[in-house]
Amino acid sequence: GQNIDQPTEMTATEGAIVQINCTYQTSGFNGLFWYQQHAGEAPTFLSYNVLDGLEEKGRFSSFLSRSKGYSYLLLKELQMKDSASYLCAVANQAGTALIFGKGTTLSVSS
Amino acid sequence: DSGVTQTPKHLITATGQRVTLRCSPRSGDLSVYWYQQSLDQGLQFLIQYYNGEERAKGNILERFSAQQFPDLHSELNLSSLELGDSALYFCASSVRASGGDTQYFGPGTRLTVL
Numbered sequence: 001g002q003n004i005d006q007p008t009e010m011t012a013t014e015g016a017i018v019q020i021n022c023t024y025q026t027s028g029f030n031g032l033f034w035y036q037q038h039a040g041e042a043p044t045f046l047s048y049n050v051l052d053g054l055e056e057k058g059r060f061s062s063f064l065s066r067s068k069g070y071s072y073l074l075l076k077e078l079q080m081k082d083s084a085s086y087l088c089a090v091a092n093q094a095g096t097a098l099i100f101g102k103g104t105t106l107s108v109s110s
Numbered sequence: 111d112s113g114v115t116q117t118p119k120h121l122i123t124a125t126g127q128r129v130t131l132r133c134s135p136r137s138g139d140l141s142v143y144w145y146q147q148s149l150d151q152g153l154q155f156l157i158q159y160y161n162g163e164e165r166a167k168g169n170i171l172e173r174f175s176a177q178q179f180p181d182l183h184s185e186l187n188l189s190s191l192e193l194g195d196s197a198l199y200f201c202a203s204s205v206r207a208s209g210g211d212t213q214y215f216g217p218g219t220r221l222t223v224l
Contacts, residue, residue, distance in 0.1 A: 031210050042112060042200060042215040043153070050210055087153065091210075096166045097143050097155035098213060 002026045004101035006088050011107045012078050020073045020104045022088030030091040033098060034062050034073045037085045046073070046086075075106075083108045113137065114216035116201050122222045128189040131219045135182055135203030141165070142184040143204075143213060144176055148197040159184055160207040191223045 003025045012018040024032070031050040035043035049055055049064035049071060061074040073086055085105050089098035113136035123129055135142050144156040146169075155168035159178035170176075173191075178184045188195060198218045204211035 033212070035215075040198075040220075042114075042217050044112070045212050045214065048210060048212060089153075096207070097145075097158050097168055098153075099155070100145075100153040102152040 002090075002092065002099050004088055004090060004099060006086075006101040006104045008102070009105045009107070011109065014078055014080060014108060014110050016078050017074065017076050018078060018106065020075070020086050020088075020106070022071045022073070022101060024069050024071070024088070024090050024099075024101075026090050026092040026099060028092040029066060030093060032062075032064055032071050033089045033091070034060075034071075035087040035089060037087055037103065039085070043087055078108050080108050080110065082106060112214040112216065114201060114203050114214055116199075116216035116219050118219060119217065120220050120222075122224065123191060124224055125191055125193060127191050127223075128187065129191065129221065131186040131188070131199055131201075131221075133184045133186070133201030133203075133216055135184070135201075136214055139203035139205050139214075140182065141204045141207040141211070142178055142182070143202040144170075144184070144186050145200045145202065145215075146197050147200060147218075153200070156186070158207070165207055188221070193223050196221055196223045 034046040037043040047062035085103040088101040115134045140161045156170040158166040176186045201216045202213040
C-alpha cells in the first residue's frame with residue numbers, strides 16, 4: 001500500500017531551527033515534494049527532491065534518502081509567519097497525482 | 111498567487127443537490143488535478159486530466175465526475191451531495207504530466223453541505 005508518515009504537530013520558537021521528518025512507502029517513486037499550507041489557503045510549493053541529498057533554498061532545506069524512504073524539511077531562523085501546516089507528498093508515478101501525508105502543523109511562538 | 115483560479119470560493123448547498131466547481135489552470139499548463147481536503151483525511155487525489163483527456167483516477171466517488179475543455183479549463187461535478195462531501199476542493203495544474211513537474215494549487219472551493 002501507499003503510506004506517508006509525518007508528525008502531527010510541532011512547536012518551536014522564533015529564531016530557532018526545526019526539522020520536520022517524513023517517511024514514505026509507495027509503490028513507485030518519482031520525486032518528493034514539500035508544500036506549505038496556511039489554514040484555509042492553498043498549498044504552496046517549497047521544494048522538490050528526486051535524488052539523494054540536500055537541496056537548499058534560502059531558509060528552507062530539504063533532504064532525501066531514497067534507500068531509507070525518508071525525507072526532512074529544515075526550517076532555519078524561524079519567523080511567526082512560518083506557523084503553518086507542512087505537507088510531504090510523493091509522486092509515485094511520473095506525471096501523475098501526488099500522494100500526500102496528513103501534514104505537520106508547526107506553531108512558532110515568540 | 112499561483113496563477114490557478116477556482117470559482118466559486120464558497121458554496122453552501124443542501125443534501126441531494128448537484129454543484130459544479132470550476133478551475134482555470136496557469137497559462138501554458140496542460141495538466142489539471144482535482145484534490146479533496148477534509149479535516150480528518152488530508153489532501154486526497156480525485157482525478158487528473160491532461161490536454162483534455164482523463165489521465166488518472168484516484169479516490170473519486172461515482173457521484174463525482176469531471177472534464178477538461180478545449181481551452182483547458184476544468185469542471186468538477188458533484189451530485190447527490192451528502193454531508194460527508196463537505197470539504198475544501200483544490201485544483202492544481204502543471205506544465206506537462208511528467209515526473210518532477212511541480213503542481214501549483216488554486217485557492218480552493220469550500221463546499222458546505224447542510
